[in-house]
Amino acid sequence: MGDIRFRDPANRIDLRQLPVFAPDAALWSRLVTAQQRRVRAQRWRLGVFSAAAAAAVCAAVSLLPHPMPPVQQEIAAGQRESQTLESEWLRVSNSTRPGAPGLVSVRVIDAGLQAAYDRGARADELESLWRQRNEALRHLIAHGRDTDPGDALAVTRI
DSSP states (O other), X not given: XXXXXXXOTTSOOOGGGSOOOOOOTTHHHHHHHHHHHHHHHHHHHHHHHHHHHHXXXXXXXXXXXXXXXXXXXXXXXXXXXXXXXXXXXXXXXXXXXXXXXXXXXXXXXXXXXHHHHHHTOOXXXXXXXXXXXHHHHHHHHHHTOOOOHHXXXXXXXX
16 A cells, blocks of 8 residues: 555545455354353453452441440440449458448349349340449448458359
């Protein structure tokens, strides 16, 4: 064809001078088949990508920490406070009276807590019991009604 320079506007290609030919009769069916193959491959890749994305989302949801419901947070806060109060009570206790009235109430509340956990009590009942236990421990600390520290450790079963 010769040297064609596309940048030079004087040397334009005249498309009317291109050869004309009759395409093969099976060309159209080959084009359709190739297009269908491309579409199937694209759909398959999209399906694999979608499944992988769904698996990643499910893994992320199951592995990420979930915040506790507010009532569960209050129960956990009551437990932490009770541990702190019990430690304080053990620190300030100096009496060895095994039948101190305050200790009896803590033992009764502990038995109630254990029974509540054993039967799967509702959160509001557990929260109330933890509050009662904390109040009893505060009362023991404030009024000096305590027992032997070794006995106090045996009280907590939860």
